[in-house]
Amino acid sequence: MENLQGKRRRKEITGIIAGIAVLILSFYFLGINLHFFRMTPEDLGKYLDVKWIILLHIAGGAVALITGPFQFWDRLRLRNKQLHRRLGWAYCAGVFVSSSCAIWLSATTAFQVNWAYAFSLHVWIGVWILSSHIALMAAIKKKFVLHKEWMWRSYIATLAFVVSATLLKLPVVQQLGTFxxxxxxxxxxxxxxxxxxxxxxxxxKARK
Incomplete structure (x- = not known):
């Protein structure tokens, strides 16, 4: 019994550390994109004509990035289900706003880079919207095991832009070629x- 409790405790601590690391990465990513909110032509660049779209995209993404990790915190879910649900709805709202804006951006400004970049964004957005929708429907139907699985997939898609953009800022990656x-x-x-x-x-895990 003590060994089982120890494993659960270590699992929770590992989860908390991972969640903090994800939040730090998310805040870093959001921080380097705050310049868009100055709304000057220099800061907005190619997004000048769609400035409200890019700002809503960033704002919605920020809500999803920050509320997402709390959806996987079992202690919060068990002790305060109402807060868990509210954060869940906030996450879904953030995904809806950000992904809707992303559809517009991927169909317009993304093509200024090239079609391959635009296509990669279209596929990512589709995965993001679909996985989030399935997660929400599973929660509404009280299929909580399925809900948790699809929430993981949804949040992986949420983090995708952060992961990609962060890697692309590494000097060793930039040496591989142009954006x-x-x-x-x-x-x-x-x-x-x-x-x-x-x-x-x-x-x-299923094999164990």
């Missing part, structure tokens, strides 16, 4: 690889 040349590959990497690793983890 137009390597950007699409890294945006595929941002969600496809983590999603695959999640499925491998699920399969491994």
């Amino acid at each position: 137009a040349e390597i950007g699409p590959s890294f945006f595929w990497l941002g969600w496809a690889v983590p999603m695959f690793l999640y499925e491998v983890s699920r399969s491994y």
